[in-house]
Each structure stands twice: as C-alpha cells, then as structure tokens.
Amino acid sequence: MPSPDAIASTETPRNASHKPVRVIAVASGKGGVGKTSVSVNLSLALANAGQRTLLLDTDLGLANVDVMLGLSPRFTLADVMAGRCELADTVLEGPGGLWVVPSASGKRHMAELSAREHVGLVHAISQLDLPIDAMVVDTAAGIADGVLTFCQAAQDVIVVVCDEPASVTDAYALIKVLSRERGVNRVQVLSNQVAHPAEGRQLFDKLERVTSRFLDVTLSYLGAIPRDEWLRRAVQRQEAVVEAFPSSPSALAFREIARRASQWQAPAGPRGHVEFFLERLVSAPARSAAA
Ligand SMILES: Nc1ncnc2c1ncn2[C@@H]1O[C@H](COP(=O)(O)OP(=O)(O)O)[C@@H](O)[C@H]1O
Numbered sequence: 001m002p003s004p005d006a007i008a009s010t011e012t013p014r015n016a017s018h019k020p021v022r023v024i025a026v027a028s029g030k031g032g033v034g035k036t037s038v039s040v041n042l043s044l045a046l047a048n049a050g051q052r053t054l055l056l057d058t059d060l061g062l063a064n065v066d067v068m069l070g071l072s073p074r075f076t077l078a079d080v081m082a083g084r085c086e087l088a089d090t091v092l093e094g095p096g097g098l099w100v101v102p103s104a105s106g107k108r109h110m111a112e113l114s115a116r117e118h119v120g121l122v123h124a125i126s127q128l129d130l131p132i133d134a135m136v137v138d139t140a141a142g143i144a145d146g147v148l149t150f151c152q153a154a155q156d157v158i159v160v161v162c163d164e165p166a167s168v169t170d171a172y173a174l175i176k177v178l179s180r181e182r183g184v185n186r187v188q189v190l191s192n193q194v195a196h197p198a199e200g201r202q203l204f205d206k207l208e209r210v211t212s213r214f215l216d217v218t219l220s221y222l223g224a225i226p227r228d229e230w231l232r233r234a235v236q237r238q239e240a241v242v243e244a245f246p247s248s249p250s251a252l253a254f255r256e257i258a259r260r261a262s263q264w265q266a267p268a269g270p271r272g273h274v275e276f277f278l279e280r281l282v283s284a285p286a287r288s289a290a291a
C-alpha cells in the first residue's frame, strides 16, 4: 500500500466538475447507543431527499448495516482488507437508491488493522467511482485508531449520545482524543432514545459543560431522536424506520436531522468525488494514524 505522502503527491483531481462529496462520520464512544440506526436512517433520509448517498459500514467487529437493511452481501469490507476483492465489488444497492458498502461481523476488529491499512482503505474509498453527493460512515464503538481515522477524514462528525452515564463519559473521551490528537475542532451532537425533547438538550448541555472547560472544540446540538417502539419494530423487520414507518416519531426526527445536515456548509474546494476524504486525512494538522 502506498504511503500517505506518496498518495498525496500522486493523487490528481478527477471529476473536477462534480460537487464535492459531503462525508459524515457517525461515532459514539460507547456501543449500543444507536450509531448504526442513525447511520442507516440518516443516509436513507438523505437519499430520499434526492442526495446520492453511500453508506459505509466500517465496524468490522459488529457490523450490522446489512442486517438492519435486510441485504445479503456477497463481498464485504473484510474481503477487501483480505485482498479477496476490490472495494467496488462490495457496493450494494439498498432501498431508495442508497448505496451500501457492508462490513462483516466477527471478523478482525478495526482496532487490529494497522494505520497503513486504514489509510489504504480510505484511499480505496477515495477511488470509488460512484457519482455521490454524500457519504455516511458508520463507525465501531470505542476510540480505536480506525474510528479516529474515519472521523478525522470526514468533514462532519456526529457523536450520538443517550441518557446513560457511560454514554456521556465515553462521548467525552472520544471528543477529547479527536480534538487533541486528530485536529477535529467541531462536533455535532445527536441525542438518541430520548423520552422527551428536553432530555436531548440536557444531554447536550452536560457534554458541552465539560468540553468547553477542557477542550478546544465547538459542539453543536443537532437534535434528538425519540425512543421509539416503531424503530425497534423496523429493526426486527430488517428495514429502516424511515422506510417501514415513515410517519413514526423517529422517522420524522431522522428526516429533520437529514434536512439540517444538508444545510451544513458545503465542503470547501473545487475537488470532485471522494478524494478530499483522503486529502483531509493526509493534510490534517495532527495525524498520528497517517504518520
Ligand atoms: N431511537 C430509538 N428508539 C428505540 N430503540 C432504539 C433507538 N435507537 C436504537 N435503538 C435500539 O438499540 C439497538 C442498538 O442500536 P444500534 O443502532 O445498533 O447501536 P450502535 O450501532 O451504537 O451499537 C437497536 O437495535 C434498536 O433496537
């Protein structure tokens, strides 16, 4: 695999007429708070709103984007990492024209991949020749190198929290390493499984109080997804709630989040395609993973 610097110097702009791709990483620190639910429904809501969207599952340990969407992958990211296929071979078409790159459960965890392999993977993604407007990256729990690398390479990071003490603590730990070691200076906070709207804001305030004291990072409150039995039911049916139950409370909230995400400042630069994903990675100020 080429070194990051070699990639940076050999990369030439392609598809310069394309709009830059918006890359959104979804992370949380703690597992089970709703990263995959958010990634699946946000990407589908974006696709339904007319944005050509790719959903990338980077959780090689507990991958379940394909399970949540009822897809049967022939190849996964694990096959790409093992050299059995090209990244392009893994791309599936999901509901609503959403493109999906599935991962594989129970395979090597991202934490076990070397920094070089992460960069190689990001490079392979940057070479994917799909005409996309947005890419949503579902990440693994924890603060493993791979999670940090994908967050660093994205333009926007959504950190999902829910009302459990460990969730806020782990979100803080994640934001701390992103900010101190990876040069991430702005984070979107999304509260999930809230019992009422005020709870979402309270979770944000709690996190904001500590980050503003100790870290040089700007948190924005993206909103809240209610705890919703329809979402659970959709998971059981292996469908996204925005598809299966479009008028459920969580589906309405996901559409609103997608609307807000679409209004974020457009990615800078005239470059097309996903190449900037790599550029971000190699040009970020602090880049221990890419070193
Ligand atoms: N807003 C919600 N309302 C109800 N249940 C939810 C909600 N978000 C997540 N869940 C439940 O929590 C489970 C774990 O969510 P998941 O998205 O897989 O979390 P993560 O990817 O962070 O591990 C889901 O299978 C679903 O049953």
Ligand SMILES: [Mg+2]
Binding pocket: 035, 036, 037, 059, 062, 064, 139
């Ligand atoms: Mg998950």
